[in-house]
Amino acid sequence: MELADSGFLDIAGQHLEYRMIGPRPGEAPTLVMLHEGLGCVGLWGDFPDKLQQATGCSVFTYSRAGYGHSSPVQLPRPLSYMHDEARDVLPALLDVIGFESGLLIGHSDGASIAAIYAGSHQDHRVQGLVLIAPHFFTEDTGIASIVEAKKAYGKTDLRARLARWHKDPDNAFWGWNGAWLDPDFRKWDITEFLGYIRVPILIVQGEDDQYGTVAQVEAAQRDCYCPVRVALLKGVKHSPQRDAPDATLKTVSGFVRDVIAATKVA
Numbered sequence: 001m002e003l004a005d006s007g008f009l010d011i012a013g014q015h016l017e018y019r020m021i022g023p024r025p026g027e028a029p030t031l032v033m034l035h036e037g038l039g040c041v042g043l044w045g046d047f048p049d050k051l052q053q054a055t056g057c058s059v060f061t062y063s064r065a066g067y068g069h070s071s072p073v074q075l076p077r078p079l080s081y082m083h084d085e086a087r088d089v090l091p092a093l094l095d096v097i098g099f100e101s102g103l104l105i106g107h108s109d110g111a112s113i114a115a116i117y118a119g120s121h122q123d124h125r126v127q128g129l130v131l132i133a134p135h136f137f138t139e140d141t142g143i144a145s146i147v148e149a150k151k152a153y154g155k156t157d158l159r160a161r162l163a164r165w166h167k168d169p170d171n172a173f174w175g176w177n178g179a180w181l182d183p184d185f186r187k188w189d190i191t192e193f194l195g196y197i198r199v200p201i202l203i204v205q206g207e208d209d210q211y212g213t214v215a216q217v218e219a220a221q222r223d224c225y226c227p228v229r230v231a232l233l234k235g236v237k238h239s240p241q242r243d244a245p246d247a248t249l250k251t252v253s254g255f256v257r258d259v260i261a262a263t264k265v266a
Contacts, residue, residue, distance in 0.1 A: 040068030
């Protein structure tokens with residue numbers, strides 16, 4: 001199908017907003033961007049545009065169901081929601097947009113979805129992964145920060161700020177927060193997928209990430225058999241692309257160019 005610069009796609013019974021920047025898939029390698037647990041197309045800001053300019057790639061962003069202007073989800077979300085996205089939605093989406101080659105770039109929940117996908121699908125179109133602030137298992141520090149987010153949602157302007165980006169901020173927030181604070185979610189662990197990833201990985205992590213420690217990075221270094229490049233950014237919290245945009249752009253675009261160049265040589 002011919003993709004407009006922005007619009008909606010109907011995937012797996014969901015009406016998903018998207019944005020397409022630069023060449024279309026088939027004309028250049030494509031970077032498919034998977035947002036964080038409270039993210040959406042708009043909350044990437046101008047990072048996708050700058051990434052497209054720096055790499056020359058096609059860049060595709062979309063809002064998962066429950067976020068942005070996409071379809072709402074039924075609450076509570078199943079605790080398998082990231083697995084479900086990687087199994088049911090992402091494969092269909094890649095086919096619909098005509099994805100032929102490129103990388104998955106995920107932030108937080110999006111990084112986890114990218115890791116699950118790459119570790120459970122033998123998709124030779126995927127040449128590499130960029131995992132920004134990924135989580136592969138739950139940590140006490142991360143859960144504590146999500147508890148604080150719950151408090152902030154009721155007592156501060158957090159809901160109003162989210163309403164700028166999400167058609168239904170309650171659906172977006174409680175879908176994420178409720179799943180992570182479910183007692184059974186303490187057992188959530190996707191490290192089993194790491195050993196099955198067969199493409200190079202870049203992990204970008206803030207040293208002051210309030211949702212995850214370097215133990216997440218160490219898990220990938222321990223369990224992956226593929227090359228794992230790590231960028232630990234000082235003074236950066238959970239959103240490197242916002243906290244340190246220049247350093248993150250330089251690191252991510254350099255990795256993308258290296259992966260694409262290596263693929264062409266091979």
